[in-house]
Amino acid sequence: MSYDSYPAPADVEAVGCVGIGTIGGGWAAYFLSRGYRVEAWDPSPDAEPKLRRLIEAAWPALTELGLADGASPDNVRVHAELPGAVRNVQFVQESAPEVLDLKRSLLADIDAAADPTIVVGSSTSGYSMTEMSGDAASPGRLVVGHPFNPPYLIPLVEVVGGDRTDPEAVRWAADWYDHIGKSVIAMDREVPGFIANRLQEALWREALHMIDSGEATVDQIDRAITDGPGLRWPVQGPMLTFHLAGGEGGMAHMLDHFGPSLKSPWTRLDAPELTSELRDAVVAGCDDEAGDRSVADLIAERDAAIIAIQRVISGIREAA
Amino acid sequence: MSYDSYPAPADVEAVGCVGIGTIGGGWAAYFLSRGYRVEAWDPSPDAEPKLRRLIEAAWPALTELGLADGASPDNVRVHAELPGAVRNVQFVQESAPEVLDLKRSLLADIDAAADPTIVVGSSTSGYSMTEMSGDAASPGRLVVGHPFNPPYLIPLVEVVGGDRTDPEAVRWAADWYDHIGKSVIAMDREVPGFIANRLQEALWREALHMIDSGEATVDQIDRAITDGPGLRWPVQGPMLTFHLAGGEGGMAHMLDHFGPSLKSPWTRLDAPELTSELRDAVVAGCDDEAGDRSVADLIAERDAAIIAIQRVISGIREAA
Structure with a gap:
């Protein structure tokens, strides 16, 4: 139609x-x-x-x-x-x-x-x-x-x-x-789990493996997210987070210098080969997303959000 | 010493x-x-x-x-x-x-x-x-x-x-x-990537695979987190999030009814076998973490946080 x-x-x-x-x-x-x-x-x-x-x-x-x-x-x-x-x-x-x-x-x-x-x-x-x-x-x-x-x-x-x-x-x-x-x-094609659930599921399955093998407790898993990277994710997703981890050089610096860590046994999931096509696509995507916001702008936005988010949550907990 | x-x-x-x-x-x-x-x-x-x-x-x-x-x-x-x-x-x-x-x-x-x-x-x-x-x-x-x-x-x-x-x-x-x-x-033992980085890395590697295979763009990955599950994670980690997904039955209901989805190809990472030991450890961990907060309390806390977090972030973006 x-x-x-x-x-x-x-x-x-x-x-x-x-x-x-x-x-x-x-x-x-x-x-x-x-x-x-x-x-x-x-x-x-x-x-x-x-x-x-x-x-x-x-x-x-x-x-x-x-x-x-x-x-x-x-x-x-x-x-x-x-x-x-x-x-x-x-x-x-x-x-x-x-x-x-x-x-x-x-x-x-x-x-x-x-x-x-x-x-x-x-x-x-x-x-x-x-x-x-x-x-x-x-x-x-x-x-x-x-x-x-x-x-x-x-x-x-x-x-x-x-x-x-x-x-x-x-x-x-x-x-x-x-x-x-x-x-x-x-999305222009069907992918099992769509996008957000695939990402969430990867994290959840790694968490279950860690609990299963005695590497972490339920409480440690949750606190590792709520008090750690989870505080950044409502304001900057995983890609933009690593864009900032590259300092002034952004995602390009991040991938060029820390790319080899994708071979590290830091999770049970192996990473894809970091081809120059993948590297360039990730860098271009982050640059597009950052738009006219400099790294300093993004840091200021992230920091303000982290402070406000923590304050909001402790206020809600105190009120309860 | x-x-x-x-x-x-x-x-x-x-x-x-x-x-x-x-x-x-x-x-x-x-x-x-x-x-x-x-x-x-x-x-x-x-x-x-x-x-x-x-x-x-x-x-x-x-x-x-x-x-x-x-x-x-x-x-x-x-x-x-x-x-x-x-x-x-x-x-x-x-x-x-x-x-x-x-x-x-x-x-x-x-x-x-x-x-x-x-x-x-x-x-x-x-x-x-x-x-x-x-x-x-x-x-x-x-x-x-x-x-x-x-x-x-x-x-x-x-x-x-x-x-x-x-x-x-x-x-x-x-x-x-x-x-x-x-x-x-x-932590009582050395695990490569410790805990938070293992979880973060699983998500990051799945994201790289999706970009590599054309299943998602950088912007879609980030938005899938910032506008989706990322809004819940500063207040309730992945385990407590799924505790709530089980409704009044909590994590026990979640695992007993949705456990088979761990076999689904929803991420490139396979899940561990959901043994009764693993199931019980996850349920007990969530019950401990929830403490004396009922499911209704946890929902109220989550909802208040999601609203406040979104307001905080849009305020910061408007001010910039």
């Missing part, structure tokens, strides 16, 4: 939420805070009271972040049957449990009941849309829109289509999530 | 800093802010003006964090020869470049010149003290005290001895860093 045959993101008024547990309910709270009407469905018998409690618990935070005009926590209806949640909406977010057969049949059901011109996003954290869309009659509008917990606070959404997804639907989903204030990463 | 033959941490008045580049200079700034006299040495001809600039740049942040009584940025002397920096001090922090032969010979020289009753900490991020202490006459007092950049802001210090290190010297170093306000992880 052409991009324009989907409703314009700015014209969306209602969103369907299929599956309203922790993730789907978090999405519902977020959509409500952005001023949308939410039509929801979940087969669980206590889904509605749970959803109301989740929205109530999230609302003070969402209010603090700033509500859209007309936003109301009451602007949600929980339907007895699936079709009620996917008709008369301009987008559907599916957040069912991570069970492939369930996702396949549910996406086929959503596809069968929803207006054919709207895009359907799946919150899956692990399956590819190629795997999940196999039973759907019109898989072209089925897209992964992978959030992070809690979806009403963490900005990141990873967007990627499957083999049969319409590239315009992927583009539409990226625009839509961006329109509602999310930080969108649109 | 017995613990008491080292100077009591509370009695330390002066610290020697050998190597005063980015890391050693950052340590010097931190020691000064805690009210210590710093005696420094570095073979580089422009070491002193660089150190003065680094201290000057760091001082506003250190002032904001709170200075100890009598702390002054001027309380530092840069010596022409190594011995001047390691005599009449009660602790020495070595922060030379990461070159094994250099570290070995420098630690031997420090050991030969310093008062025999004091502990010497090395900032090495990669070598074991067993490798580095081979040329020293009294390796018993040589300990790794690995900081994170910038050492004047990031609390974490990893402490570990080598084969010939006196366990009481390791204990002393842990107490000393704790005394000056650091968050100390004392």
Whole structure:
């Protein structure tokens, strides 16, 4: 389909939420805070009271972040049957449990009941849309829109289509999530675990190995992150962090001088060969990201953030 | 040696800093802010003006964090020869470049010149003290005290001895860093990369693989962390994060239900076998860490931190 045959993101008024547990309910709270009407469905018998409690618990935070005009926590209806949640909406977010057969049949059901011109996003954290869309009659509008917990606070959404997804639907989903204030990463190919979960999973698996072999305790793993590199990561990701580790020479200096450490047994994961192509791609990417910020600017930004973050967290702990 | 033959941490008045580049200079700034006299040495001809600039740049942040009584940025002397920096001090922090032969010979020289009753900490991020202490006459007092950049802001210090290190010297170093306000992880065995760098390195290597294979760009890697899981990590490390991902059932539910995903190709690093021993150790560790905080308490703490962290960072970016 052409991009324009989907409703314009700015014209969306209602969103369907299929599956309203922790993730789907978090999405519902977020959509409500952005001023949308939410039509929801979940087969669980206590889904509605749970959803109301989740929205109530999230609302003070969402209010603090700033509500859209007309936003109301009451602007949600929980339907007895699936079709009620996917008709008369301009987008559907599916957040069912991570069970492939369930996702396949549910996406086929959503596809069968929803207006054919709207895009359907799946919150899956692990399956590819190629795997999940196999039973759907019109898989072209089925897209992964992978959030992070809690979806009403963490900005990141990873967007990627499957083999049969319409590239315009992927583009539409990226625009839509961006329109509602999310930080969108649109991937041009399916990679198991997408991007953030691959990175997170590498760290998690190394941590499990260390605990398994008695090299570290649970508490040491967590403190190694919260009191160490974790303090830098909300402000500068792993690449820009190492750009600064290179001093004035930035990532180029870092890779040229510390590249051999990639052969060190510092983790169970072997590194790729540091070819000149890889080296140049990493350096160029960091230079692009730094933009017109000098190394001194980046250091000032990092230091101010580290101080403020520590202060924020100790304030929250003292208040508790 | 017995613990008491080292100077009591509370009695330390002066610290020697050998190597005063980015890391050693950052340590010097931190020691000064805690009210210590710093005696420094570095073979580089422009070491002193660089150190003065680094201290000057760091001082506003250190002032904001709170200075100890009598702390002054001027309380530092840069010596022409190594011995001047390691005599009449009660602790020495070595922060030379990461070159094994250099570290070995420098630690031997420090050991030969310093008062025999004091502990010497090395900032090495990669070598074991067993490798580095081979040329020293009294390796018993040589300990790794690995900081994170910038050492004047990031609390974490990893402490570990080598084969010939006196366990009481390791204990002393842990107490000393704790005394000056650091968050100390004392390891009971040498592991290449210690703990935090192993975790950070696993993430970094997976990122390099993804860039190398065209699966992600530098900007996508960084944004996947800064706008995603990185927002949770300063407040709750990777283990406690997944404790919350298990809902009310915590880490036990998480491992029992999502354990099979450890076999998924979500990163290039294979996970360990999830034995019942590993499962129980991880669950117990998370329960210990959570202490008397319920899942609801931990969620409230996480959410408050995520909101405040995002606000802090956007404030800093707008001000710049």
